[in-house]
Amino acid sequence: MKNFDFITASKLSEMTKINCDIDVHHLTRVEGHGNIHITIRQGKLINATWAVVETPRFFEVMVKGMSAERVPFLTSRICGICSISHALASIRALERAMDIVPPPPAEKLRLLAMHGETLQSHALHLFFLAIPDFVNSPNVLPLIKSNPDIVQSGLRLKETGNAISALATGRFTHPVSLVLGGVSKSPGKKELVTLRKQLESVLPDLDTTLDFCKTLSIPNFIRETEFVSLCNGSTYPFIGGDLVSTDGVRKQENDYLAMTNEYQEDFTTSKFAKLSRDSFAAGALARLNNNYKLLHPKAKEAAEAFGLEPVNHNPFMNNVAQLVECYHLVHDAISMIDALLDTSLEQLSTTWAPKSGAATGAVEAPRGVLYHHMEVDEKGKVIRGDCIIPTTQNNANIHLDLSALVRQALEEGKTDKEIQLLCEMVVRSYDPCISCSVH
Amino acid sequence: MQHLGFSHKKIKIGSFDFTCCEGCQLQLANHESTLPAFLELLDIRNFREISSDRYDDYDIALVEGSISREDEIERLKTIRKNAKVLVAYGSCACFGGVNSLKNNFPLDETVREVYGDHSVDTMPVQRISNIVKVDVSIPGCPVSKEEVERIIVSIATGSMINFPKYPVCVECKQRLNTCLFDLGEICLGPITRAGCDAVCTTGKTVCLGCRGPAEDINFQSFMQLVADKKLSLGDLDEKLRFYNCFEAFRNDKN
DSSP: OOOSSOOOHHHHHHHTTOOEEEEESSOSSSBSOEEEEEEEETTEEEEEEEEEOOOOOOHHHHTTTOBGGGHHHHHGGGOSSSHHHHHHHHHHHHHHHTTOOOOHHHHHHHHHHHHHHHHHHHHIIIIIIIHHHHTTOSSSHHHHHHOHHHHHHHHHHHHHHHHHHHHHHSSSSSOSSEETTEESSOOOHHHHHHHHHHHHHTHHHHHHHHHHHHTSOOOOOOOOOEEEEEEOSSSOOSBSOEEEETTSOEEOGGGHHHHHOOBOOTTOSSOBOOSSSSOEEOSHHHHHHHHGGGSOHHHHHHHHHTTOOSSOOOTTHHHHHHHHHHHHHHHHHHHHHHHHHTSOOSOOBOOOOOOOEEEEEEEEETTEEEEEEEEEOTTSBEEEEEEEOHHHHHHHHHHHHHHHHHHHHHHTTOOHHHHHHHHHHHHHHTOOBHHHHOO | OEETTEEOOOEEEEEEEOBSOSHHHHHHTOSGGGHHHHHHHEEEEEETTTOSOBOSOOSEEEEESBBOSHHHHHHHHHHHHHOSEEEEESHHHHHOGGGGGGGGSOHHHHHHHHHTTSOOOOOOOBOGGGTSOOSEEEOOSSOOHHHHHHHHHHHHHTOOOOOOOSBHHHHHHHTTOOOGGGGTOOOSTTTBBOOSTTHHHHTTSOOOOTTOBOTTOOHHHHHHHHHHTTOOHHHHHHHHHTTSOOHHHHHHHO
8 A cells, every 4th residue: 555645854855856857658557648748856847748649540531421320330449448439429429410319229228338338448447457556566467366356356347347238239349239220239138137137246346346445545636627527417427418517517419619629739649628727527527526416326325435525626536436437337237227128129220311410429438528520411421520539628637637746746745756656647547548539 | 387288388478559449459358257367378578558567578469550650660660579479460450440541531631630730740551561570460340359369379389370261151141140131231241251250240230341351252243242232332332441451352343
C-alpha cells in the first residue's frame, strides 16, 4: 500500500526545490498512444501537458459514399473495446435520419449488449489497467499469485460481460447482428437462461472486488469541473436522451456540437473540448454525478461504501464509479433478461427504405458520452459523418488535472517518482481510449 | 516446461500496435477461463497496453495494425530487428484493413476534412509486409483468440502452422445456416478463407471477407453467381473493398 500523505518537514524543504522533467512516452496500460510531459524548476511547475500522439485513421472520410447499412460495421472498428457503442451510435444516428423505428424487443437487446460491453470494459480497466498502480505492480501478473481470488473475480466479471455481448450481438468484439432496423438474429431463450445463471454467479465477485478496493488508498485530489452525460430521467442512461451537465446545461441530442465545442491544440493529434468552463469530464463518474438516483439500489449501496455521492470532483473516483456501475450492470442485466424471457423474440427487425436526412446518435460508451452524426442522401449513401469520442471530451480535463495535481504534489513534497506515478494514475483513472479519440 | 506433451522454454513475446483499434490484442485477454494457463506459457517482455515493464529481448513479435505514418516505419523496422519471428495479426496488419478505405480519397482533402488547416502527419495506409518481412500472418477482424493461441504454441514447439484452405461457405454450411444469397444478399463467404466458424453469417449478416481470399478460389464463377442473381455490382465492390483483401481480384475484374 502506498502512503500518499505522509511527509516529514525536512523532506518537504528538500523536495520543494526539485528540478525535473517527467517524460512518459507512450503511457502504458491505456488503450492507444499518449505522452505525459511535466517540467518542474526550483520546485515550481513550469509546464504539464497531456499529448495524444496516436495516428489518425480518418473514419469521417471513410464513411463518405458508403451505404448506410454498412456503416455500423465500419465505425465499430473505431475501437476494439467499445465497438458495440460505436455500432449503436451510428445505427441510432442513421435510424433517426431515415425515420426507421426498430421493434421494442430489439431495443432491449441492444441495451443488453451495451451492458455487456460496459461490464467487460470496466472489468478490463479496473483489474488489468488501474489496480496494478494501487498495489505497486507493473502489471496484473504478480497479482495472479499474490491475490488469486481478486484476479479470478475480475476475470469472471469480464468473461460475463463478454458472454452478454456474444449472446446479444454474435461475438465479443465488433458486433455481428446489430443492424439498421433492429437486430439480425435473436438469442435463444435457453441461452438467455444460461446467461442469467452466469450473471447470478458473479454477484459474490462484485462484493469480493468491493472489499478489496476498500483497502486501497485513493489519492485525495479535488479539481472542480463540469460533468457531461446523457440523461433520460427514467433509467440510468446508455442509449439516447438529453445531453446534460452538472453546471445545469441541458440540450437535445442533435445539438451535440454546442455540447462539445471541439478545438485543436498544437501538441496533440486528438482534439480538445469544452462547455461552461475550460474543460469538462465524461465517463462513469459523469454518468453517476448526473444520474445517481437512477442507479440500482445495490449500486447505490456500493457507492455509499466509498462515500461516493454526487457531485464528486475527484477524478480518481472514476475507478470507484466504474465498480459502482458494475453492480448496476449485473443487477440490471438480470432484470432485462427476465423481461426478454417474457417477450416474443420473433420479430427483431423492421424493413426500411432509404431516404435523405441527418441526425445525431448519442450513446454512453464505457468511457462516456459518444456522438455520431450522419447525413444520408435519398439512396441511403452517407454524405457526411462526424464522430465525437468520450476521450476527446476528456482530453482537456486530463490536461488541466495534470497541472493541478503536480502543484498539489509539490506542496505535499512528493518526489519526482511519486509525481510521475500520480500523473500516470490520474490519466489511467479516466480509462482513456486513445485510438478512439483519434479515429 | 511441459505443454501438451512438449517441453519448451517460456516463449519470450512482445506485442506491438500501429494504426488500428487494438481489438486484436484485446482478444488475447479473452477466453478468461484459460487465460492464466495461456499466460503461463509466455514471458511477456513488451506489451504496452497491459504492462509498464518494457524490454527488447523478445523471440516472437506480434504486430497489430497498418502503417500510416512515417515514424511507424522506423519503429516497425526496429521490432523486426529484435524479433526472431514476426507475426502480423489482424486484417489491418495483414492487408491494411478498413484503414485502407482512406486511400480512396485524396490525402490532402482527407486531412482538411477532419483537421481543417491544422497540419497532421499521415500517409497512404500500407500493410506490414510492404515494409518488413512477415513470417506468419493471422488474418481476421478481429483475430480469433483460439487461432492465435494455437499458432503461438505451434511456433514455440516448432510444429506446423496450418490455416484452412477452404472458404467460409464450408463452415457456414456446417452450421446449417440459410444461404444469404438465397435471401438476396451478396456474401463474400464463397471466396473468403475459413477459420472464423462463419461467425458473421451465423449472425445473419454477410461475410465482408476479413480473412482474405481462400486458396484456389474461382472468382469468375463467384462473379457469375452475383450476375445470375441480378445483384448490384456497386454493392459487390463496396464489400470487396471493405478490408482491402481482394485488390488483386478487383483489379483483374476491371
